[in-house]
Amino acid sequence: MNIYSHIQAQSRKGCKLFSVLIDPDKTSLEEAGRIAFEAQSCNVDFLLVGSSILTNGNVDKCVESIRTFCNIPIVLFPGNTLQISSKADGILYLSLISGRNPDLLIGKHVISASKIKSSGLEVMPTGYMLVESGKLTTVAYISNTLPIPRDKDEIASCTAIAGELLGLKLIYMDAGSGAEVPISTSMIKEVKTNISIPLIVGGGITSPEKAAENCKAGADMIVVGNVLEKDLSLMSEMSKAIHLTESVC
Numbered sequence: 001m002n003i004y005s006h007i008q009a010q011s012r013k014g015c016k017l018f019s020v021l022i023d024p025d026k027t028s029l030e031e032a033g034r035i036a037f038e039a040q041s042c043n044v045d046f047l048l049v050g051s052s053i054l055t056n057g058n059v060d061k062c063v064e065s066i067r068t069f070c071n072i073p074i075v076l077f078p079g080n081t082l083q084i085s086s087k088a089d090g091i092l093y094l095s096l097i098s099g100r101n102p103d104l105l106i107g108k109h110v111i112s113a114s115k116i117k118s119s120g121l122e123v124m125p126t127g128y129m130l131v132e133s134g135k136l137t138t139v140a141y142i143s144n145t146l147p148i149p150r151d152k153d154e155i156a157s158c159t160a161i162a163g164e165l166l167g168l169k170l171i172y173m174d175a176g177s178g179a180e181v182p183i184s185t186s187m188i189k190e191v192k193t194n195i196s197i198p199l200i201v202g203g204g205i206t207s208p209e210k211a212a213e214n215c216k217a218g219a220d221m222i223v224v225g226n227v228l229e230k231d232l233s234l235m236s237e238m239s240k241a242i243h244l245t246e247s248v249c
């Protein structure tokens with residue numbers, strides 16, 4: 001499957017996608033397998049694998065463990081260049097466009113370019129936008145960037161427009177894993193109105209209602225991680241809420 005073509009086609013039809021984030025640092029291989037098994041029966045569209053910081057985790061082994069239990073496409077969502085595994089299917093090739101840290105706009109890309117090119121992974125250039133979420137998140141601290149203020153819809157919109165004009169193929173708006181306050185529907189609407197590439201939204205989404213609300217506001221894909229680590233039984237309800245947003249899908 002060409003992952004990006006699928007995302008784009010679904011977005012054009014107004015159909016919503018559900019991705020579950022597995023953090024290889026916080027999730028044991030057994031847990032990763034369990035999440036993958038559950039995801040298969042819950043119609044999860046993609047499994048994202050990545051972490052802001054890797055201490056004990058092993059991305060290769062995590063991907064292998066997921067693969068044993070499901071055939072859902074696995075997409076890397078790497079927090080750094082140590083998290084590239086040719087065992088996955090694709091990679092969100094992130095440029096942190098909400099920040100002004102040159103290393104995360106181009107530096108790390110130069111370091112990893114050759115490895116990624118020869119990996120066989122489907123590469124999806126993604127404008128990653130971090131949005132303020134009520135507390136200092138790991139990703140804001142580690143990336144050494146200031147998130148976009150949560151009430152500045154126009155800054156978010158202009159940042160996303162710039163990303164699209166630069167040729168990026170996806171915009172990922174993230175409040176950060178475990179965010180206290182998720183991204184507002186008003187910001188999602190404003191960004192979606194102003195871009196024509198698919199919009200991914202994640203960070204602090206803890207209920208099926210919030211996931212559905214974000215889809216109605218314009219998110220094409222919802223990413224959920226943290227809350228499922230605590231309560232896997234929520235996955236099914238989340239999936240239904242997201243996929244039922246548009247009954248034609």
Ligand code: 1GP
Pocket residue numbers: 021174175176177178179201202203204205223224225226227
């Ligand atoms: C984080 O958007 C993802 O980068 C998912 O966030 O873990 O809070 O669901 P949560």
